[in-house]
Amino acid sequence: MIGWLEKLNAGEILLIDGGTGSELQRRGVAMDRNAWSGPAAYTHKEVLRQIHTDYIRAGAQIITTNTFGTTRFVLEAAGLGDEFRKINKSTIDAAQEGREDADGEHVAIAGSLSCLPPGLNAETYPSKRKEKGDYQELAEFLAESGVDLIALEMMEDNYHSLMAMEAAQDVGLPLWLGVSSRFGPDGKSLVAFDFPDTPFSSVLQSLIPLDPLVVNIMHTEPNVVPSALKNLKQYWTGPVGVYPELGDFSAPNWVFNNLMEPKHFAEHALQWVRNGARLLGGCCGTTPKHIQILKNKMSDLLAARA
Numbered sequence: 477m478i479g480w481l482e483k484l485n486a487g488e489i490l491l492i493d494g495g496t497g498s499e500l501q502r503r504g505v506a507m508d509r510n511a512w513s514g515p516a517a518y519t520h521k522e523v524l525r526q527i528h529t530d531y532i533r534a535g536a537q538i539i540t541t542n543t544f545g546t547t548r549f550v551l552e553a554a555g556l557g558d559e560f561r562k563i564n565k566s567t568i569d570a571a572q573e574g575r576e577d578a579d580g581e582h583v584a585i586a587g588s589l590s591c592l593p594p595g596l597n598a599e600t601y602p603s604k605r606k607e608k609g610d611y612q613e614l615a616e617f618l619a620e621s622g623v624d625l626i627a628l629e630m631m632e633d634n635y636h637s638l639m640a641m642e643a644a645q646d647v648g649l650p651l652w653l654g655v656s657s658r659f660g661p662d663g664k665s666l667v668a669f670d671f672p673d674t675p676f677s678s679v680l681q682s683l684i685p686l687d688p689l690v691v692n693i694m695h696t697e698p699n700v701v702p703s704a705l706k707n708l709k710q711y712w713t714g715p716v717g718v719y720p721e722l723g724d725f726s727a728p729n730w731v732f733n734n735l736m737e738p739k740h741f742a743e744h745a746l747q748w749v750r751n752g753a754r755l756l757g758g759c760c761g762t763t764p765k766h767i768q769i770l771k772n773k774m775s776d777l778l779a780a781r782a
């Protein structure tokens with residue numbers, strides 16, 4: 477059985493890493509206007525490798541490849557379509573080498589797969605056939621490169637996300653479904669993060685039947701997480717994770733505004749564990765310090781389990 481899953485089944489709490497794309501930017505790597513953090517490993521592989529190492533040293537038991545923005549259609553928007561294999565190889569190498577540097581042989585590597593649109597513009601997706609083929613290509617590349625699972629990230633609609641998830645299913649690795657939400661205009665009903673007309677529950681209803689092993693509430697503000705967890709409970713009884721975002725996005729840059737202090741982050745995490753979360757980490761804006769405090773507070777987190 478897979479190590480991380482065995483631990484999860486034994487009732488342990490698992491720590492995921494924090495933000496990777498935003499952390500690259502925080503460490504001085506410029507984000508691409510069309511592919512965000514996608515090309516970073518090509519130009520700044522050593523920074524990425526160090527980020528992975530730092531997260532493992534902080535306590536992460538699962539790290540995520542910086543492949544959120546490396547599908548071929550996204551790289552094409554940045555003029556880097558021909559470099560698809562080189563960029564993805566460098567990105568996955570950075571995760572594997574970062575793990576070695578941290579003596580983290582027990583750390584699992586999650587291959588990130590997202591539906592980030594080309595040019596960061598939802599109007600510019602390619603044809604259905606190409607889009608699906610490009611998700612398949614990246615999912616297969618991740619699997620061939622030896623990642624332990626595929627983490628679908630920011631799944632938030634019933635069309636693009638479905639295609640990405642089906643493509644990931646085809647490679648036969650364990651799947652994590654990562655969904656993102658925010659409050660709608662009424663301030664209390666939940667909608668998909670980037671699609672205010674799409675109810676969050678409809679995303680769950682269309683994607684959960686594709687049989688993920690874990691469902692993560694991710695890239696969602698901490699104050700939205702409790703409602704999202706409550707909503708998720710109506711459709712999912714399996715393992716749940718939470719890795720929220722902190723700050724804002726002003727394309728293509730992460731804006732590190734009013735970042736929640738690690739201490740407060742850990743207080744929120746206690747509440748998420750009380751509400752059923754068993755995997756914890758961070759998304760954009762979070763840093764190794766946010767993971768380190770979760771490790772430091774592990775006995776409190778374990779005691780908070782329902």
Ligand SMILES: [Zn+2]
Pocket residue numbers: 695721759760
């Ligand atoms: Zn994020």
